[in-house]
Each structure stands twice: as structure tokens, then as C-alpha cells.
């Protein structure tokens with residue numbers, strides 16, 4: 580199934596469900612950052628969670644940033660996802676590999692580490708972003724972000740995330756987010772039924788690998804609960820908005836001395852975007868232009884400062 584995100588409701592609007600398939604974009608991230616298997620699983624789960632959480636935001640430019648910082652060898656995991664279906668991300672130590680855990684699965688919990696924090700920043704595109712932090716529960720990412728949803732957003736939520744990777748690459752990736760809205764939260768029978776169905780789910784990637792589509796998965800979980808699958812299939816993809824102009828802007832911040840140093844010692848500068856791994860080469864000519872701009876006639880002396888120095 581191609582990468583996409585589908586929304587649904589059930590129980591007369593009391594349950595909100597979102598499903599996302601991220602197989603190709605996770606493979607792209609693996610290639611861009613040369614990720615090990617366990618790093619692919621960690622970043623893939625975080626990116627899928629980012630897309631699922633962003634899908635519930637309202638204003639068009641909304642984005643969500645998930646930073647997971649545990650005490651394991653992987654270091655930090657970062658994903659940035661938008662309501663527009665774009666996502667990017669990276670891990671601090673992409674080449675870390677660990678033996679499988681007791682269940683024979685990629686040991687994401689050990690790679691991330693059981694102690695640390697999840698930082699979530701919600702940016703609606705204007706004003707101040709809203710951020711919150713919760714402690715890690717297991718480092719397995721699904722549990723940790725569910726804990727964030729329940730404590731910070733106070734919404735009864737179940738999040739199922741999965742990445743299946745083997746020697747030929749990412750075979751299946753994505754996840755499901757089910758939320759019980761306040762109007763249905765007091766319906767104990769409904770909550771109980773949903774909890775037991777999610778508990779019996781053998782994970783997300785086995786369903787995808789068995790050839791199931793998102794609507795079929797929704798049907799299995801919620802088919803007898805007035806399920807309403809929304810018709811829109813949103814495309815999701817790995818996308819980074821870095822550009823050569825942005826890189827030049829960042830280089831300019833180093834100042835005249837450092838830029839001269841880059842010209843003399845390296846005959847230019849190479850910058851790599853940490854989000855997508857793209858490299859940009861700035862020549863000595865580019866750097867000289869930046870120096871000219873920094874020293875130019877409109878040398879940015881604030882008007883206020885001029886007034887102060889000439890009584």
C-alpha cells in the first residue's frame with residue numbers, strides 16, 4: 580500500500596481514528612541518513628507518530644515536533660511533521676545496532692534508553708508554539724507518546740506504531756492512533772471493548788505485510804461501531820524545506836573572520852542539513868559575497884545607535 584494517511588470516526592463521533600502507512604518514506608529516511616535497522620525502527624516510529632499527531636491539528640501550516648531524548652546509545656530522535664503530510668527527521672547516532680530483544684524484535688527500547696524525556700512542540704503556524712514534556716515510559720516510542728497524549732493532552736488514546744525492516748529494506752511501516760473523545764469517555768463498555776481489541780492486535784506491520792489496507796484495518800477494529808471512513812486519502816512523504824539560500828543565511832551568521840578562515844583553509848564550505856542529510860557546497864565566491872554583504876555600505880548600524888553617538 581502506498582504511503583498515505585486516512586481518517587475515520589466511529590461510535591457516533593465518540594472515537595477518532597487515524598491510520599498512516601509510511602513504508603516508503605521510512606525507507607527514504609533510512610537511505611538519506613544511512614540508518615541501522617534499530618535506528619530505522621526508532622526514527623520510523625517517531626515519524627509515523629508525528630504524522631498521526633499532526634493530522635489532528637487544524638490550521639493549514641500546523642506542524643508538530645517530537646524530540647525523544649533517552650539515555651541509550653542512539654542519542655536523540657527527532658521528527659518534524661506537518662498537517663500537510665510532510666515529515667522529516669534524524670537520529671543522533673544512526674549507525675548504532677543492537678541484538679534483538681527477548682521477543683526477537685528490534686530493541687528500540689534499549690537503543691533509545693528507558694530514562695529520559697519526550698518533548699513535543701505544537702506550532703500552529705503563528706504566535707508562540709506550545710510545548711510540553713513528559714518522562715519516557717519504556718523508550719519504545721509508542722508507549723512514550725501515548726503517555727504524552729494521556730497526560731499532556733488528557734485524551735484517552737491508543738497508539739500502535741511499527742516498522743519492519745530486513746536485509747532488503749523497509750518492508751512495512753506506519754501506525755494507528757485511536758482516541759476516545761470526551762463525549763464517549765464515560766461509556767465504560769465502549770472503552771473496554773476498544774481496549775481489548777487493541778490489546779489483541781498483533782502490531783501494525785503484520786497487518787500491512789498480510790496485505791491489509793488501512794480501511795480494512797479500521798473495518799476489523801471498528802466495523803461494528805458505526806464506522807465512518809473519510810473519503811480523502813492524504814499523501815504523506817519525506818520532505819525537508821532546506822535550501823542553498825538557507826544554508827548561505829546560516830553561514831553568514833559565522834561572521835567575517837570565520838568566513839575568511841573558511842575561504843583560506845577550505846576554499847569554501849560544505850554544510851549538511853541534519854534533517855535530511857542533503858549537502859550543500861558554498862564556493863569561495865559565495866563566501867566572499869557574504870563577507871561583502873556583511874561589510875557593505877549599508878553596514879547595519881541601527882538608527883538609534885547613530886543618534887546616540889552624535890549628540
Ligand code: ZN
Nearest residue numbers: 819821852855
Ligand atoms: Zn534538509
